[in-house]
Structures are given as C-alpha cells and as structure tokens.
Amino acid sequence: MVSVKSAITIKGTKDGLVFLLDDQCDFTSLLDELHEKLDKHEQQLSGPLVHVFVKLGSRRLNEEDKERLRYIIRKQGNFLIQSMESDKTPEELEAEKNAVKTIAGIVRSGQTVHHQGHLLLLGDVNPGGTVICSGDIYIMGALRGTAHAGCDGNEEAVIAASLMTPTQLRIAEVISRPPEEWTSAEPVMEFAYLRDGVMEIDKLTHLHHRRSEHMPFKGV
C-alpha cells in the first residue's frame, strides 16, 4: 500500500475510542488499512469492553458498507460500536434548524424545556414552567408560564399559544411582562413578536404578514 498519510486516526477519550476515518481515499483501501491496524494491535486491544465512536467525515455509506465496517471492528471482540456518523451537509444543518420538533406533555412548575430550533408543544406550560427555544415556540394549549423564543438572539422568532396568559415572555433579548405591558383580551390564538425591539401581540391569523415564504400548496 502506498499511502503516505494514514487514513485512520484513533483517539482515546474518556468515553472510549474515536475512529476518525479519512473521507477522501478509496473505501476498500480504508477497510484494508483498518483491518491491518487492528490486527497489529490485537494484543493490547483485548481486555475490558471499549466503546467505539466512528466518524466518517463527509463520506456517505450505504447499509452494506456500514456492515462491512462494523464487521471489521467487531472482530476485535472487546469493541462495542456506539455510533457511526457522517458530518452533516450544510443543507442538512439548515433543514435541522427549520425543523419543528413536536413534543406532548405539560411543562409544570420548576420544569424547563430547552430546544434548538422550533418547538411545537402539545400541552400546557404552567406558572413556574419554562420553555426556551432558539427558534419559534408554538403551544397548542395554555401558556401560563415563561416562554423564551429566539434565545440565541433571533429577533424574528415568535411565540404562539392557544391561550396566551404568560407569566413572562422573552424574544431574543427583549423581556415583556404581561399584563403590565399588554393584555390579551380576545379568546383566539395569538402570537407575540418583536416590532422595532418592542414586544407586541397579534392574532395568529396575522402571522403570515411577518413571514415571507408563500404557501405552495394553496390552490387557486
């Protein structure tokens, strides 16, 4: 084999071993090298169970190739594969950011829900409960506790709830205390948003004014 640079780097962490596999070289030669490397260390690698995390870089593998890779690592006996993952493409990262995570349940006093991205909560947020999101927060239920949307500084984030009677609302850096600053009078779904750095409340049906994307499924 004429590889100058090793295609495989093995790092030890406190959780186990991390296998960094080069994503440029040929897959078959990668497997060969892995095989060789593990064979060479057979002696010192027998012993207590070791957790292995495989990082594939930007390489994508089908199930069959993954199985071949697993087979080689498993042959070692004391290796337990915990994960095998590829880096996320920019598109995937973008999709993840825009995905709406749905959870069901009641956020009770003293409990906090953290989420990166948008969140749809099916249930209530009780006084003393907190929901914190980097994106939007949609609550199908009563918001009686605290909600913080756009917690990483996104001022475009909104907070919507079926029943809007929060203890406190936060969007990005702006904090608002109802009912001192505004009251929700109407029994309709409402959302909170920032206009020029000031929190405002509006009916949910007006949310599309603040959103640029059009609805592709709407017929004529």
Add this chain to the structure above:
Amino acid sequence: MGEAIVITSGKGGVGKTTTSANLGTALALLGRKVCMVDTDIGLRNLDVVMGLENRIIYDLIDVADGRCRLNQALIKDKRFDELYMLPAAQTKDKHDIKPEQVRKIVEELKAEYDYVIIDCPAGIEQGFDNAVAGADQAIVVTTPENAAVRDADRVIGILEQRGFKSPKLVINRIRPNMLRSGDMLEIDDICQVLSIDLIGIVPDDEIVIKAANQGEPTVLNPSSRAAIAYRNVARRILGETVPLMNLEERSGMFGRMKKFLGMG
C-alpha cells in the same frame, strides 16, 4: 398485598396530616386494615392529631436502625382494632433515614395491611424522597390559593418523573361563600392547571381544628361536612363512584326558599 398511598403537597399547612389521619380513619371505618406512617421526622404531628402521642414507645428511626421490630413500634388506635400507626421520630432529623429503609418498612407493612397511608413532610428534599420511596400511589393535597397550587404543580411534576402514573388531587379548605363571591380560585381552574384526577373536595370546617386539638379524627363526626368529604375520598379510593359534594347544600331552610324564589 396492600397499597401504599403517600399524602403530599409541597407547601406546608395545607392539611397533609389532617388528610392522612382522616383518610386512614375513614378507610378503617369502611372495614379495611390500615396502617398510617408518619415520615415527617423531627416534626411529627400525626400522632397528635390521632390522639396517640402518649402511647409512643418506638418510632420509625428505631425500626430502620434495628433497635426494635416493626410490630413493636406500631401503635394500635384506640377506636379501631384494624387501624395502626407508625410514628416518626421527634428527636432526629430527616437525614437519619434513607429512602431505601423506608421502602423496606413500607413493603413489610403492605404485606400485612390493605392500605398504608404515608404522611409526607412539606418540601421536596430528603424528607419528600423518604416519603415517596415506598408508595404505589400519591394523593396531592392543595388549597384554593395560588401559592399552594403552584407548589402542588411542582410536586406533581416530580411525582411524574418518579414514575407515579396518575397522582390524585384533593382540594382542601374550600370556603363556599368565598367561591360564590369569586374571591377564591375556582375548583375547575385548579383542575385545569394541574390536570390530574380530582379525588375529593373538602370544605373548610372549624370542627376539623377542634377535632385535631382533641386528638379525634374529624371523620368520626358525621355532622361535619368535612367528615363526609373525607369519607367520600376514602370510598373513591376503594373504587366506588361517589359524586362530588355540592358545596351549596348547607344553605338551610331560608336559603332554599331564596333559591326557590329565584333570589339565591
């Protein structure tokens, strides 16, 4: 094998001990074999409310530390043959016993009794951990006040995390006249926030205070509305379907006439 029910609330002073004493007695009244366990170590009260203070020889900590057998520490009630209680220690504190030890004692009691009623201390730390350790079911007591409801909500959250499937709710010390005037939290509103099953509403009744001072559980006095309410809770624990008490019932002749004439 019996069932262990912990009576808890988070907030102090909402009536955990009163509820424990009355539910225990009501279940005994309905012919069940009951043991009440006071886990409020250092601030024991259940024995006082039951009027059994002067019979205490050993306590919960003595049993946990092996200074006596469980049967030696149990106190038989003076009114019922099948009602017992295990008192808490007054001189120790809640760190002198581990949840695991409580669990073992409760397991042992469950083999012998139909119902084990565990009186939980206020708060959500070690004492709470001790009390819920051996319980199969939880009853959360609250009063129609914002602070009590807030704490009940917190406790329900913790109970759910500990694997209690469906804690039950008792709303204690309701004042019908304040409900009527709108100065008190509505029962429906409390249930909406806490969203767990309501197992009883207990009207505020001065007889409860008097009875507690005399060491006689209120539930034995059928002229008290609180007593009827506690009996209803006990019947619901046994699986009976009992309608919620009508808090307006006690309007008397004059009230009924007013209502009849459309003035009430």
